[in-house]
Amino acid sequence: MTLLRGRGYASVNYPTGMNLGGDPSQALIHATTMGGFVISLSSVDLGQGLKTVVAQCAAETLGMPMENVIVDTADTDTGPHCMGTFASRGTHRIGNAVIMAAREAREVMLAVAADELEVDAGDLETDGTGFVRLKGSPATEIHIQDITLAAHFKQGKTISGRGIFLKERNYPVPETGEMDPDSCQAHACTVAEVEVDDETGIVTVLSLHNAYEIGRALNPAMAAQQVEGGGWMGVSHAVFESTEPYYPASRDHGPVDFCEYLMPGPAEIPVQSSVILERPASNGPFGAKGIGEMTANAPIPAIANAIFDACGVRLTTMPFTPESILRGLDALRA
Amino acid sequence: MRIVNLKVNGVGKTFIARPETTLLLALREQLGLTGAKRGCAQGACGSCTVLLEGEPVVSCLVPAVTVDGADIATVEGLADGPALSHVQQAFLDGFATQCGFCTPGMIMSAEALLDRNPDPTRDEVNEAISGNVCRCTGYEPIVSAILDAAVRRREGAKL
Structure with missing residues (x-):
């Protein structure tokens, strides 16, 4: 028995969003009487952190603290339209829509504040802690709670805003095939180190080293977590998750639970290191591109290349099971 | 149907359980403690883990009537007011x-x-x-x- 070590790398260019019939998402924002800003969306946060990121976008644009932002991902019957949280589009599309809505709401907020302070709205600024104040004369200030109360009960205004981001439908040029299928592209590279047991055929992924260029990382901690969680999924796709031996020969007796459909547990995870590179996209919310699905992409071919480097077996079908390794080794020896 | 008494996070609780009522179902639907999650409902995912007499168990596989009188700890009982464990x-x-x-x-x-x-x-x-x-x-x-x-x-x- 020999443990063979190998290294491989792979890179990925990943388009943000899609372009079938156009790719829009909408956002609405309105202020409560208590100085909160409610963002209404139909977009779903299923753990990827969308609520956090859009709250950051709104807070930054409004000039208000994060605590003043309430994200309501209501439902698709009653909320503003969203194509959905897929295709790594959430941060880019919905973030842009929220920024547009927050800009409009900010204008009304400043206009209401200007009336209360008896100054010109153009001379006002936000301080980020909840106050709107006169530039150069910070003592002339009014808190957001007083602004919203004045808007609701005195001036008769709604502090609100509408936002949409639309990636317009784009048709290919028939002669050349040229088209504009996406709004921006993120790039990444992963280096994988593996150990292949030439007796059992078991592949152990020892480490993943990731470099991601994702525009601006709006929330660096969540971006890093996305990279490493996605890296785990890549390992899982590459060497664990299999519907064998039943599917596709028979669909009747496939794996039915986590005992038969294996995924790596905490003892099987590789060491990971990740670097985030930031080259802001001109059309992204504060420069952000999408980082979602791509995080599970590069690890898989990187692991395949590392297996080839370790033992000379070139595998093109996932997952890279012990059986496929051993058959590959037999073929090399024949 | 049986009356079951539990000490949940140090507080005595009484409820009626059918033979098939799991500890998880009793916690979530009868006692309103929704911290433990119903994931696979067959003991393979661990999202329903609670402590039974200090030992971790998958509460989706524990019939409530079999643990009458037991001491149960759930995630809701960990924090002391605003102070987290x-x-x-x-x-x-x-x-x-x-x-x-x-x-x-x-x-x-x-x-x-x-x-x-x-x-x-x-x-x-x-x-x-x-x-x-x-x-x-x-x-x-x-x-x-x-x-x-x-x-x-x-x-x-x-x-």
Whole structure:
């Protein structure tokens, strides 16, 4: 028995969003009487952190603290339209829509504040802690709670805003095939180190080293977590998750639970290191591109290349099971 | 149908259980404690983990009538007012949650581990949470948070 070590790398260019019939998402924002800003969306946060990121976008644009932002991902019957949280589009599309809505709401907020302070709205600024104040004369200030109360009960205004981001439908040029299928592209590279047991055929992924260029990382901690969680999924796709031996020969007796459909547990995870590179996209919310699905992409071919480097077996079908390794080794020896 | 008495997070609770009522179902639907999650409902994912007499169990496989009189600890009982337990605070500080569905089970498995082994190795942590499935984080932040919580608990105990 020999443990063979190998290294491989792979890179990925990943388009943000899609372009079938156009790719829009909408956002609405309105202020409560208590100085909160409610963002209404139909977009779903299923753990990827969308609520956090859009709250950051709104807070930054409004000039208000994060605590003043309430994200309501209501439902698709009653909320503003969203194509959905897929295709790594959430941060880019919905973030842009929220920024547009927050800009409009900010204008009304400043206009209401200007009336209360008896100054010109153009001379006002936000301080980020909840106050709107006169530039150069910070003592002339009014808190957001007083602004919203004045808007609701005195001036008769709604502090609100509408936002949409639309990636317009784009048709290919028939002669050349040229088209504009996406709004921006993120790039990444992963280096994988593996150990292949030439007796059992078991592949152990020892480490993943990731470099991601994702525009601006709006929330660096969540971006890093996305990279490493996605890296785990890549390992899982590459060497664990299999519907064998039943599917596709028979669909009747496939794996039915986590005992038969294996995924790596905490003892099987590789060491990971990740670097985030930031080259802001001109059309992204504060420069952000999408980082979602791509995080599970590069690890898989990187692991395949590392297996080839370790033992000379070139595998093109996932997952890279012990059986496929051993058959590959037999073929090399024949 | 039987009347079942439990001590849940130190408080006596009484409810009526059918033979097929699981501990998980009783906690969630009869006692209103929705921290333990119903994931696979067959004992394979660990998201319903609670402590039964201090030992972690998958509450989806425990018939409630079989644990009459038992002491149950759920994630709701860990915090003391606004003060989180060391494990909870370490999860928060270490960014060890993503979608959050596995988190209550992970935390209860970790509490049980640290109760019986205050200074676990990384391998021992891996083993302790090997019955808890996480699909988001890749486990590393969770394992690190539990090791961090062990340090906090030991240092807290010294004070």
